[in-house]
Amino acid sequence: MALLPILSFPDPRLRTQAKPIEKITDEIRTLASNMLETMYAAPGVGLAASQVDRHIELIVIDISEDKSKPLVFINPKITPLGIETAPYEEGCLSVPEIYDKVERPARVRIDALDLTGQSISLDADGLLAVCIQHEMDHLKGKLFVDYLSPLKRQRIKDKLVKREREKVRVR
Numbered sequence: 001m002a003l004l005p006i007l008s009f010p011d012p013r014l015r016t017q018a019k020p021i022e023k024i025t026d027e028i029r030t031l032a033s034n035m036l037e038t039m040y041a042a043p044g045v046g047l048a049a050s051q052v053d054r055h056i057e058l059i060v061i062d063i064s065e066d067k068s069k070p071l072v073f074i075n076p077k078i079t080p081l082g083i084e085t086a087p088y089e090e091g092c093l094s095v096p097e098i099y100d101k102v103e104r105p106a107r108v109r110i111d112a113l114d115l116t117g118q119s120i121s122l123d124a125d126g127l128l129a130v131c132i133q134h135e136m137d138h139l140k141g142k143l144f145v146d147y148l149s150p151l152k153r154q155r156i157k158d159k160l161v162k163r164e165r166e167k168v169r170v171r
Contacts, residue, residue, distance in 0.1 A: 004038045004052040008164070009095045009143055010157050016055045018048070018139040020075045024117050028058065032072045032115060035060045040067050044093045046131040048138030051094050059135040063127050073112035073120075078136050080105035081123060088130045090144045098156050102147045104133045 007014050021028060031054060039047040039060055049058040061071045086106040091099045107125045110132050114120050124132055134144060145153045 001037045002034050003041055004034050006038065006042065006047075006051050006093050007053055009092075009145065009160055011094075013053055013055075014050065014094055014138070014143060015141040016050060017141050018050050018055045018057045020057050021113075024074060024113065024115060028056075028074070029115050032058060032060055036062070036070050036072075039093070042093050045127070046135045047093060048135045050138045050141070057139050059132075059139065061128070061131050061135060063131060071122075072115050073110060073132075074114065076110050076112035076132075076136060076139075078132060079109045079111075081107035081109055088127070090130065090134060092134070092144050094138075095143060095145055095156065095160065098145070098160070100144070100148055100152070102130075102134075102144050104130055108132055110136075 031049065035047050035049065035052060035058070038052065039045070039062070045063045046059065046061040049056050057075045059073045059076060061073070062069055082105070084106040085103050087101045087103050089099050090102045106129065107123065108129045109121060109123050111119070111121045137143065145156055148156075
């Protein structure tokens, strides 16, 4: 197991479109395990392979309090269930220490493969639905800040770039 470096906004690699996984190999299973370890250590509740500079359709999620219910989705597809939307305060491991409300479908269905190659389908609402949609956006090269106004997005970008420059100066 290994902790993986997480890309930070505005890194252009976060805008890369993920490709479907053609075969579930030991390398994919190890990546999923390392992603879970990285997510727990960050700490976070979801992580897309795109965030660790692997542009394949793989996401991991665990919204349980005790980190006991990891979910791994390979080649996921989501379908909104109904027209109801709900706002949720979102954050992101690639946009550290920044939170804002995003309006998303309240319920979704995710269809994917698990680590054994079996098809799985899950209906979700609440935090799980938000997390699924948030991580799916990463696979499309989209970040939660893209739902915010251009002014807010620019302020966040400036703040993170400045924070990174200050970190480099301290080293």
